[in-house]
Amino acid sequence: MSTRMFRIFSALLAVAMLLGLVVPVAYAQGPCQGSSSQCAVEAAKQFAGTTINYVREAGLQAQDPLTMAPIWEKLTGIKVNVIELAYLDMYTKPLQDHLTGGGAYDAIDLSPMWMQDYVNAGALEPLDPYIQKYMNPADMEDFLPVYRSEGVMKINGVTYGLFDDGDVFILYYRKDLFEDETNKAEFKAKYGYELVPPETEQQMYDAAEFFTNKYAPELYGLAMQRIEGQAYSWFVGPFSGRGGQFFDENMKATINSEIGVQLLTDMVKQNKVMPPGVEKWGFMEVLSAWMDGKVAMIVTWPPIGRWSAGYGDTAKQLDWVPASKVVGKVGYMPQPGGRPTLAGGFNMCVSASSNNKEAAYLFIQWMTSPDISLQRVMLPFALRDPYRLSHFNSPLYRSAWPEAGEYLDTLKKAAMAGQYELGIPGAREYMEAIDNALTAAYAGKDPKEALDEAAAKWDAITERLGVENQKKAYEQWLKNPWNRLGPKVEVPTE
Amino acid sequence: MVTTTEALSLKSEMPRRKRRDLIPWMFVAPCMVVILLVTVFPTVYSLGLSLTKWEIGLQERPFIGLGNYIELFSTARFWHSLLITLLVVVVGVSIELLLGFGLAQTLSGQMKGKRIIVAALLLPVMVMPVVVGYTWRLLWDAQYGPINQIIGWIIGQPFTYTWLAKTETALLAILVTEIWQWTPFMFLVFLSGMAVLDPEIFEAADIDGASGWAKLWYMTLPLMRPIIVVALLIRGLDALKFFDIIFTLTGGGPGNSTETLSFYIYQMGYQFFRLGYGAAASFVLLVFLAVFLTYLLKAFKSAVGS
Numbered sequence: 001m002s003t004r005m006f007r008i009f010s011a012l013l014a015v016a017m018l019l020g021l022v023v024p025v026a027y028a029q030g031p032c033q034g035s036s037s038q039c040a041v042e043a044a045k046q047f048a049g050t051t052i053n054y055v056r057e058a059g060l061q062a063q064d065p066l067t068m069a070p071i072w073e074k075l076t077g078i079k080v081n082v083i084e085l086a087y088l089d090m091y092t093k094p095l096q097d098h099l100t101g102g103g104a105y106d107a108i109d110l111s112p113m114w115m116q117d118y119v120n121a122g123a124l125e126p127l128d129p130y131i132q133k134y135m136n137p138a139d140m141e142d143f144l145p146v147y148r149s150e151g152v153m154k155i156n157g158v159t160y161g162l163f164d165d166g167d168v169f170i171l172y173y174r175k176d177l178f179e180d181e182t183n184k185a186e187f188k189a190k191y192g193y194e195l196v197p198p199e200t201e202q203q204m205y206d207a208a209e210f211f212t213n214k215y216a217p218e219l220y221g222l223a224m225q226r227i228e229g230q231a232y233s234w235f236v237g238p239f240s241g242r243g244g245q246f247f248d249e250n251m252k253a254t255i256n257s258e259i260g261v262q263l264l265t266d267m268v269k270q271n272k273v274m275p276p277g278v279e280k281w282g283f284m285e286v287l288s289a290w291m292d293g294k295v296a297m298i299v300t301w302p303p304i305g306r307w308s309a310g311y312g313d314t315a316k317q318l319d320w321v322p323a324s325k326v327v328g329k330v331g332y333m334p335q336p337g338g339r340p341t342l343a344g345g346f347n348m349c350v351s352a353s354s355n356n357k358e359a360a361y362l363f364i365q366w367m368t369s370p371d372i373s374l375q376r377v378m379l380p381f382a383l384r385d386p387y388r389l390s391h392f393n394s395p396l397y398r399s400a401w402p403e404a405g406e407y408l409d410t411l412k413k414a415a416m417a418g419q420y421e422l423g424i425p426g427a428r429e430y431m432e433a434i435d436n437a438l439t440a441a442y443a444g445k446d447p448k449e450a451l452d453e454a455a456a457k458w459d460a461i462t463e464r465l466g467v468e469n470q471k472k473a474y475e476q477w478l479k480n481p482w483n484r485l486g487p488k489v490e491v492p493t494e
Numbered sequence: 495m496v497t498t499t500e501a502l503s504l505k506s507e508m509p510r511r512k513r514r515d516l517i518p519w520m521f522v523a524p525c526m527v528v529i530l531l532v533t534v535f536p537t538v539y540s541l542g543l544s545l546t547k548w549e550i551g552l553q554e555r556p557f558i559g560l561g562n563y564i565e566l567f568s569t570a571r572f573w574h575s576l577l578i579t580l581l582v583v584v585v586g587v588s589i590e591l592l593l594g595f596g597l598a599q600t601l602s603g604q605m606k607g608k609r610i611i612v613a614a615l616l617l618p619v620m621v622m623p624v625v626v627g628y629t630w631r632l633l634w635d636a637q638y639g640p641i642n643q644i645i646g647w648i649i650g651q652p653f654t655y656t657w658l659a660k661t662e663t664a665l666l667a668i669l670v671t672e673i674w675q676w677t678p679f680m681f682l683v684f685l686s687g688m689a690v691l692d693p694e695i696f697e698a699a700d701i702d703g704a705s706g707w708a709k710l711w712y713m714t715l716p717l718m719r720p721i722i723v724v725a726l727l728i729r730g731l732d733a734l735k736f737f738d739i740i741f742t743l744t745g746g747g748p749g750n751s752t753e754t755l756s757f758y759i760y761q762m763g764y765q766f767f768r769l770g771y772g773a774a775a776s777f778v779l780l781v782f783l784a785v786f787l788t789y790l791l792k793a794f795k796s797a798v799g800s
Contacts, residue, residue: 092764095550099767117550117767217652226659228747276654277636279748425551429766440749443661450749465551 032136037369039134040362041075047359048077052106054363055094057346057383058084063317064382065367072366078359088229091117091428094351098123103353106360109346112152112420113427115160116473118349120425124160125350130361131159142370142388146342146415149480151423153347156476161347162368166377166387168342168415169237169335171204172290172304173197173297176329177211186214197333201238201266204297204336208273211296220275223295226442227282230343232434233421234299237341239263240419240485251471253458255434256451264438264447271442279442293325299335301343302385302411309401312380332407334414338487342418346384386411420483424473426461433457544774550767562774571750572775575758578665582754583733586672590729591722593673594680599710601681602688612685619678627742630671634658634743661751664744668752671739676732680725687721688714719797727790734783755779 032039054069056062062084069080083105085093094108098121110118118124131140140148147153147163154160177183178195187195191206198204208221215221224234244259254260271278275289283300290298291308298304310327312318334340348364350357366372370390377384377391378400386392392412398405422430437454441447462470477483481490547558566572597615601608618626633639636656646653657667691714699709715722737756740746746753746761753761759779763772 088765092767095767096764120553121550228745275637277656277659279656279659280631280636426766432761432765436747436749439659439747440661440751443659443664443748443751445661445749453749465549469551 031132032134034136035369035371036134036136036139037366037372039136040366040369043134044072044076044078044359044362044366047356047362050356050359051079051081052354052356052360052363053081053083053104054107054109054360055083055085055090055105056109057087057090060317060381061383064376064379064384067379067382068367068372068376072363076362078363080363094118095121095123098351098353101353103351103355105351106354106356107364108349108351109164110161110349111344112161112163112342112347113344113423113431115151115155115347116423116425116427116477119155119158119160123352125352125354125357125361127159127162127350127361130350130358130365134362135365139370142390144387144389144392144412144415146418146482147345147387149482151420151477151480151483152345161349162364163345163387164348164364164368164373164384165344165346166385166391166411166415167301167345168385168411168418169233169299169340170302170305170410170414171198171297171299171333171335172308173207173331173333174293174326174329175331177296178207178331183210183214186210197331198297198336199333201241201337205266205270205273208270208297212273215296219293220289220295221273222270222297222299223274223278223281223286223289224270224299225282225286226271226274226279226438228435228439229282230435231438232431233341233343235263235267235434235438236343236421237335237339237419238337241338241487243485243487245485246422247458247462247474251462251467251474253455253462255458256448256455260451261448264441264451267438268441268447279439288322291322291324291326301383303383305330305332305407305411306380306400309403309407311401311404315381317381328402330403332403332410334410334417339417339419339485339489340414342415342420342482345387387415417489418482419485419489420480422477423483424470424477426465426470429461430458433461540773540776543770544777546770548768548770548773555770558770562771563778565771566774566778571753572755572758574750575753575755578751578753579734579736579755581665582669582672582736583730586669586676587726587729587733589669589673590677590680591726593677594682594725595684595718595722597677597681598684598688599714602685615681616678618675619682621675623675623738624742626671626675627739630667630674630739631658631743634667658744659748661748664748664752668739668743671743672733672736675739676729680729683721683725683728684718687718691717720794723790723794723797727787727794730786730790731783734779734786755782 054065056065062082065080065082069082073079090109091111091114094105094110095118096102097104110124115124143153143163144166147166150157152161153163178197184195187207187210190210195207195210196203198207204222211219211221225231226234239255239260242259242263244257244263245254248254275281275295278285286295286298286300287304287307289295290304307313307318307321308324308326308330310324313321313323348368350360350364354360367376370388373384373388374391374394374397376382377386378394378397386397386408391397392408398408421427424430433454436457437450440453441450484490544562545557545559546555547561548555601611621629633641634657636642636654636659639657641657642653642655645655655663657663695713695717696709699713704712735756736754737760740752740754740757741760744752746757755775756779759772759775762768762775
């Protein structure tokens with residue numbers, strides 16, 4: 001996107017924000033009838049002069065609330081202090097604060113995976129009374145069903161968070177390479193089928209092998225994040241897509257099933273068609289290689305779609321992002337394998353130990369309301385991704401760059417077929433065990449041995465937390481169709 | 495027999511003496527309260543915690559006696575982390591000691607540019623361990639790291655070995671990084687020690703025709719013993735708590751292969767909120783530290799005595 005185009009969009013966004021300030025409110029007593037953002041603003045004015053502490057992931061993630069907080073303060077008189085924490089600290093620090101009775105945080109961002117632990121610790125404020133009081137019911141229905149389901153915004157039927165980040169893995173591929181006639185002919189001659197944007201893991205591997213063999217070291221076929229910490233996210237979706245299950249009926253871990261072992265064997269094999277040293281690649285390494293045109297495909301989170309297209313690349317907050325050399329060359333597909341991982345994502349929640357619960361709630365309602373959240377998921381430098389039906393259908397967003405409509409459709413399709421990461425008590429520990437198994441296998445350990453060790457750790461965790469307790473939590477968690485593992489998600493009617 | 499006057503004077507003196515006795519206590523009382531609050535209370539509290547099943551996933555926190563300790567000692571991951579910690583202490587600190595002593599010996603005499611060399615050698619120890627970890631992570635990078643680049647030049651072909659992602663080399667990379675950072679500390683301590691050794695003893699040895707090796711073995715080393723023990727004590731205690739570089743360089747991986755005891759405690763206590771178990775592991779570390787400290791202090795006493 002040219003600088004001029006970006007300026008036009010910035011101007012449009014600014015107008016939209018101003019409209020948000022002057023739209024008349026149909027708010028009186030009882031449930032909100034008009035815009036949820038306006039209802040939040042009107043109700044929040046009674047708390048003018050208050051300061052709320054809001055926990056957000058450090059770095060680029062924080063640019064969004066840092067941009068929005070002054071607007072909220074201007075509208076309501078409530079100051080928002082954005083506290084930036086590293087991703088994994090976002091799980092530990094607010095919990096530590098609650099357990100020590102600190103009350104240092106009012107609003108917190110939490111991954112759905114962590115919700116159970118927080119609810120068990122009594123660290124979250126139930127939001128249903130506030131929602132009934134302040135939110136337009138229609139706006140609740142605007143959340144994509146996958147994001148408003150049990151285990152995500154709700155735990156045991158109680159709403160504890162408002163979803164705010166449509167994180168789902170999609171495959172970005174280089175259209176120019178896939179549409180090149182020579183490549184197509186050579187690929188067909190070698191593999192016996194057409195070179196197409198991959199839908200299956202095998203197609204992805206073949207294409208990656210083909211491009212690596214042909215172009216390396218100038219270009220490699222594929223790159224995915226492999227570094228310890230969140231490597232498990234690339235395991236969960238394909239594991240589910242292949243029909244793997246986390247537990248059997250007795251809550252014994254089954255991640256070391258034949259499916260799991262085969263998948264891990266394939267993941268180790270994939271590393272060979274990726275750039276050297278990929279085992280230590282994190283988000284930034286994948287992003288840099290992709291933007292620099294050094295890889296043909298990547299599987300990762302949504303914001304890369306906006307940056308690849310050069311959308312808003314003149315924003316000063318994006319100075320650190322390498323300039324895209326792939327503008328106009330990018331195609332999008334859901335993560336191959338049938339069940340893209342719904343990796344991470346965030347709920348905005350209210351801390352149970354907050355002294356400003358109502359003000360904190362009103363802030364998160366405003367932030368996640370359809371009109372304000374659309375502006376936020378369109379901020380070029382923000383890491384928040386579309387999660388409302390109105391985001392996916394927004395004409396403004398769909399015209400943000402030539403392929404934006406295709407991008408949004410792919411995100412929606414991927415999310416609706418997605419697979420959540422395990423979200424029962426001890427989730428962090430369960431996922432860490434998989435992470436250890438993956439990195440150990442990348443380092444040369446036999447995949448079966450690595451997964452057997454992980455399964456033993458899983459059983460020990462389950463045993464420790466109580467088999468019956470865990471079974472109950474898991475059964476509850478499985479009530480969400482996007483938590484149930486298997487090749488296809490049974491999507492309820494929207 | 496005490497007269498009335500004497501009794502009266504004693505009466506008035508007693509409170510004054512009592513007051514005088516109390517004054518030192520009043521001065522140290524705030525300090526004592528702070529110490530009690532920040533050290534004794536948390537220690538006692540965490541000892542109690544180590545006897546309970548405190549898990550974030552559980553609603554109740556039952557007393558389980560030595561259950562956490564039993565689980566700890568029957569967990570392979572704990573023993574592995576202990577082994578890695580001991581490896582860092584024994585191998586890492588020993589190499590630091592040898593290199594530090596060698597450098598100090600080399601630079602202990604008068605030489606041109608000594609100040610600049612000493613200042614340059616001290617730079618690593620002034621950098622924060624976290625910064626060291628991230629910097630070395632770049633140095634060890636498979637594709638763009640200078641280490642692989644140099645090896646590539648030497649062998650005449652691209653070299654892209656992933657040092658930090660392979661079990662067999664991740665620990666080596668950690669040790670190299672650790673030694674790089676802390677050898678200057680040893681060097682500094684030994685250099686200071688050598689600076690105060692009496693030169694007359696060495697002059698006498700020269701007159702007697704002692705070789706350089708003999709002077710080192712029979713004079714420098716015995717004279718430096720108390721200083722060596724102190725350096726070992728400081729570095730050993732520090733290495734037993736080794737955390738920052740592991741955290742930034744490998745995150746304990748691949749798998750759990752480079753996890754130290756401190757990192758393991760951090761994972762259990764602050765990542766998984768197994769506070770009872772984490773407290774038990776901390777106490778075990780405390781015991782190790784106490785044993786290590788006692789042993790080295792004994793060594794120090796004997797070194798000073800001799």
